[in-house]
Amino acid sequence: MPSFLKEFFNRNGTGMGLTILGLVLFWTIGLIILPQLSMLDFSFRPNLPPPEIGGPKDVYTLENYKYLIYGPEGGSQDYNTVDLRVFFRTLVAAVCVTIFNLILCYPIAYYLGQSKGSHIRIFAIMLIIPYWINEILRAFALRIIFGETGVLNTLFVGLGIWDTPFDFIRNDIALYAGLGYAYILLMIFPIYNVIESLDRNQIEAARDLGAPWWRIHWRVVIPYAKPGISSGCTMVFMLSAGALAAPQILGGPSSLWFTQLIYQQFNDNNDWPQGAAYAVVLLVTCILFVLAMMRLFKVNMGDIGK
Amino acid sequence: MSAGIGVDLESLWIRFGDFVAVRDANVHIEGGDFFSFLGPSGCGKTTILRAVSGFLEPSEGNVLIGGKNMKGIGPNKRPTALIFQNLALFPLMKVWENITFSMEIKGASAAERRRRADELLDMIALPDQGDKLPSELSGGQRQRVAIARALCAEPDVLLLDEPLSALDLKLRQHMRTELREIQQRVGITFIYITHDQGEALTMSDSIAVMRAGVIDQIADGKTIYNDPATAFAASFVGENNVFRGKVKRVMGDEALIATNRSGDLVARISTANRGKLAEGDDAMMFIRPEAFAIAPEGATGDHFVTARVTHEEFEGNAFNIFTEGDGGKEIKVSIPNLGQSFKDHTGQNITLEYDARNAVVVPAGELAAE
Known part of the structure; x- marks a missing residue:
């Protein structure tokens, strides 16, 4: 038995230790790894009616992955441009949402982290309470704000600033606002946690040595907050790329999110293997992208946990 | 420069x-x-x-x-x-x-x-x-x-x-x-x-x-x-023994203080307070531990203090004698260790002597916390 396990059992006792260990293993293996492996297995099999599953036609194949790239066999185009375009657009949009969120949340997190007093707690509560409302209701609330006869259009047209209502939905503004808003806390809190521990004297020392405010952030605060920033960005990117409710409710008719394609394959087309292949591609691409970014910005895996 | x-x-x-x-x-x-x-x-x-x-x-x-x-x-x-x-x-x-x-x-x-x-x-x-x-x-x-x-x-x-x-x-x-x-x-x-x-x-x-x-x-x-200007400066900088009392008489740069505990004692008025102390004013007199010397028993006068020794300690470079003092505070006396023989005075009365130039008087004021 490795020493860390021995120490773990010594500290918690055998009974409690086994219970905790069992629950953790059940959680990671039973609820995460096995279902994902089963999805991976699905993605390499043909879509067969139930009687034929396990029959001679049930063999491993790359058909489902080929479909994403080349489209249906004998189709009119060489590549599956429709789905591929949705795939890349989703990734680019998730990157944009992440950057937008970072720009929005860094000042808030900095303010919360460096100010003292009870009003900070009130601000934090005001940020958290809206998240008691479920995601779908929040998305519909944004629809009410951004819709053609929504609050913003009524206001601006009524004031005579715009002649005709602006279509926030078709222009994806509602979608970006919705996605940005959905994950704002996951960006603010990791950055806030790190910045809160930054010694105020460091900021004053930089200022005393002649640094203007942007330089203080660039050289002192941001390098210090890097673990929090990378943790927040990773979460926001992963969750935006995998979001379903916001694109479904706030997305324009022409702007499908890749998760919506996956959803269609599972539910509308009843093609689980195809849906699983799409999901695997999205997951693996996102992980590779995040790892590449971590490499680029010299972030350690341990920092993500902060 | x-x-x-x-x-x-x-x-x-x-x-x-x-x-x-x-x-x-x-x-x-x-x-x-x-x-x-x-x-x-x-x-x-x-x-x-x-x-x-x-x-x-x-x-x-x-x-x-x-x-x-x-x-x-x-x-x-x-x-x-x-x-x-x-x-x-x-x-x-x-x-x-x-x-x-x-x-x-x-x-x-x-x-x-x-x-x-x-x-x-x-x-x-x-x-x-x-x-x-x-x-x-x-x-x-x-x-x-x-x-x-x-x-x-x-x-x-x-x-x-x-x-x-x-x-x-x-x-x-x-x-x-x-x-x-x-x-x-x-x-x-x-x-x-x-x-x-x-x-x-x-x-x-x-x-x-x-x-x-x-x-x-x-x-x-x-x-x-x-030459501290205030009671606070006198008590905060370095160790000092305080004697509270009232000015009895001003004699040029010196004053005779009627102390609460040790009779009438003479001290130099600190430079910043010359001309500002008058008879009857509340005053504080300070004498550093190293400014005291042990006087022959029974000596009296305006530069002698008699008090009961509570305890003594040996610090290497000095013998420290602590006696009952003013306002619940001890008087500390430091006698440099020059190899002389040293008698234990604990529990006895001791007479201490000082030079008026080494005692300084300022108006009564706040003392530094210990």
Whole structure:
């Protein structure tokens, strides 16, 4: 038995230790790894009616992955441009949402982290309470704000600033606002946690040595907050790329999110293997992208946990 | 020497809401001086430093650096550099980057910065340590890096906020000498904040003694020690024995004090209070432990004190005798150990003798907390 396990059992006792260990293993293996492996297995099999599953036609194949790239066999185009375009657009949009969120949340997190007093707690509560409302209701609330006869259009047209209502939905503004808003806390809190521990004297020392405010952030605060920033960005990117409710409710008719394609394959087309292949591609691409970014910005895996 | 840039505080008031942190401070700091603000924690000395460095706007009054009013000028535009109590080195920058941060701001090239960093590292006796991170250095080394970082900005005035308080005793004493040497080498004005009278006395050209937002006395260390202006200055700087009483008679520079406990005693009126003490005024008389000598038994007069010895201790360089004193306080007497034989007096009455020139009387006032 490795020493860390021995120490773990010594500290918690055998009974409690086994219970905790069992629950953790059940959680990671039973609820995460096995279902994902089963999805991976699905993605390499043909879509067969139930009687034929396990029959001679049930063999491993790359058909489902080929479909994403080349489209249906004998189709009119060489590549599956429709789905591929949705795939890349989703990734680019998730990157944009992440950057937008970072720009929005860094000042808030900095303010919360460096100010003292009870009003900070009130601000934090005001940020958290809206998240008691479920995601779908929040998305519909944004629809009410951004819709053609929504609050913003009524206001601006009524004031005579715009002649005709602006279509926030078709222009994806509602979608970006919705996605940005959905994950704002996951960006603010990791950055806030790190910045809160930054010694105020460091900021004053930089200022005393002649640094203007942007330089203080660039050289002192941001390098210090890097673990929090990378943790927040990773979460926001992963969750935006995998979001379903916001694109479904706030997305324009022409702007499908890749998760919506996956959803269609599972539910509308009843093609689980195809849906699983799409999901695997999205997951693996996102992980590779995040790892590449971590490499680029010299972030350690341990920092993500902060 | 007045080659350096001086600092003046003119009728400086600093308030935080109803709380007055600094009350009407008027200080002239000579250019090139090592000037200390000495006082217990919470007396407003750090507040003054923050007002000089520009992190805090005074409520009233002016801060002048080199005769120029600093009102509205931010800390990044003032010719001052501040060394923080916790040093505030940038943990993610290498030592040489830390030191030359101010040059980086001005856009100096990396090669130029590296060269300057090496010069400064030589000066602070840390050659070849430039590529380390601050966390890889010892406390004393970090201390010196903080000084180099501040000096690299070529300030006219260096401000130090209790920079030695985090070091252990030996290192602290060593750094005192080193700081004083550096100050004399660079020749700029140092303003030093401390609650440690030893630091203030050993390093400073001038000391301002502060109490609850008020500056009690500004003078060189010897004057403050020998000729305190207030009861607080007398009791805060060095060990001192207090005798409370009333002025019975003023005789030129001396006064006869009717003490509450020890009869009539004579003492020199401190210079700042000459002509201000009149008969019947409440007064406090101070005699240092080392100013006492043991007198023949039964001697009486206006420079003899008789008291019962409570306990004694041997400190190596001195024998300390503690007797019952005024207001529940003990009288401490230090007899230098010159190899003489020493009799235990515990429980007995002892007669002590002092020279009136070594006893000083000031108006009754607040004493420093022990």
